[in-house]
Amino acid sequence: MQVEIATEAVPDLTLVQTCTKNPNHARFFKFNGFRMENIPEQWRRPEILEYIKNIGIRVVRLTVKPPDREARYGSGAVYKGLGFYFVLTNDHVVENQTDVVNCTVDFFYDSEDQSQVVTSKGVQLVACSGLHDKSVFTIDTVPPKIMHITKSDDIAPWVKVFATLEDKSISESYGMLLKKWNEWYVWATVEESQRKPVVKCEIEFQAVKTERVYSTDIDNTDKMVIIKLQESTLPQVIKESSLLNTTAPWPRGNRDFIPVVIAHPHGGPKMISVGKLLAVEITDPVKPSFVYHTAETCPGSSGGLLITLGGDTLPYNGCANTIGMHREGDSQEEFRGIPIENKNLNLSMFQF
Ligand SMILES: [Zn+2]
Numbered sequence: 001m002q003v004e005i006a007t008e009a010v011p012d013l014t015l016v017q018t019c020t021k022n023p024n025h026a027r028f029f030k031f032n033g034f035r036m037e038n039i040p041e042q043w044r045r046p047e048i049l050e051y052i053k054n055i056g057i058r059v060v061r062l063t064v065k066p067p068d069r070e071a072r073y074g075s076g077a078v079y080k081g082l083g084f085y086f087v088l089t090n091d092h093v094v095e096n097q098t099d100v101v102n103c104t105v106d107f108f109y110d111s112e113d114q115s116q117v118v119t120s121k122g123v124q125l126v127a128c129s130g131l132h133d134k135s136v137f138t139i140d141t142v143p144p145k146i147m148h149i150t151k152s153d154d155i156a157p158w159v160k161v162f163a164t165l166e167d168k169s170i171s172e173s174y175g176m177l178l179k180k181w182n183e184w185y186v187w188a189t190v191e192e193s194q195r196k197p198v199v200k201c202e203i204e205f206q207a208v209k210t211e212r213v214y215s216t217d218i219d220n221t222d223k224m225v226i227i228k229l230q231e232s233t234l235p236q237v238i239k240e241s242s243l244l245n246t247t248a249p250w251p252r253g254n255r256d257f258i259p260v261v262i263a264h265p266h267g268g269p270k271m272i273s274v275g276k277l278l279a280v281e282i283t284d285p286v287k288p289s290f291v292y293h294t295a296e297t298c299p300g301s302s303g304g305l306l307i308t309l310g311g312d313t314l315p316y317n318g319c320a321n322t323i324g325m326h327r328e329g330d331s332q333e334e335f336r337g338i339p340i341e342n343k344n345l346n347l348s349m350f351q352f
Pocket residue numbers: 016019021022023025265266297298299
């Protein structure tokens with residue numbers, strides 16, 4: 001499988017001469033032309049169309065052009081947490097602070113007509129993880145049109161992390177709380193200049209600032225540290241919170257969802273593709289959860305959004321979430337003995 005970044009931006013997919021990944025670009029739906037009949041019949045409802053469109057406006061095109069390197073194009077999505085907006089994408093699209101400050105973020109690139117595009121710039125890397133292939137950064141301007149994003153239907157609550165490093169210095173940062181079945185974890189980042197093994201952490205929950213939790217069970221193998229918490233030490237409010245409260249207009253708990261990807265293939269206009277779910281792979285609780293599917297993607301789609309139409313992640317990890325992120329793809333005839341009709345084998349990830 002190949003990561004899906006593009007090295008040039010094509011303003012109209014009909015102009016792409018050869019695409020070895022996915023020659024059938026006609027199967028993409030243009031974002032601003034996506035209509036009810038493009039939704040598979042069993043979920044063809046106005047509120048579902050509205051949900052897909054409302055989430056899709058968060059998808060942005062990313063152009064990363066660090067000095068002395070060729071430009072690369074990918075996709076990302078905008079979220080809100082702790083009162084500020086940030087972009088979530090793959091670590092292989094935006095790897096470090098140099099990439100962030102050399103990253104252009106294009107909102108509303110929804111058709112070949114680019115007159116509605118609003119451009120923003122990357123400001124500060126908040127967190128990145130090689131293992132999970134994710135990075136999070138802030139941007140300088142947020143268009144008013146996407147400021148209605150207030151529901152935390154897709155991110156875990158934030159925590160503040162005071163990490164004691166090996167040399168006894170303290171690193172202060174933000175982290176995200178997550179739960180897989182009955183295991184609780186915090187993902188936190190340690191500033192690059194301070195990156196020494198973390199030996200102890202103190203966690204302050206944004207929801208209950210009066211109670212702090214300590215842990216020495218810390219995994220330092222990734223760029224992002226993973227802190228395991230004992231459930232017995234957690235404040236009651238946290239234990240009772242649903243963490244990921246899906247607001248999707250379909251019933252919770254269906255494992256056979258329809259994968260829908262919203263991204264910027266070939267660095268061009270935003271497209272929607274609808275495919276078939278092939279497999280979900282969850283191994284270690286702290287490792288990423290993989291979703292294999294056939295919703296068409298091309299180079300440039302890395303970091304785009306995955307929507308689990310008609311289902312969610314509850315049967316897989318104990319938390320109902322309907323949003324994930326795209327990551328890799330390949331042209332393949334079959335997957336583990338299952339023929340792939342459109343020869344498009346893709347790998348996306350659940351949020352956790
Ligand atoms: Zn293509």
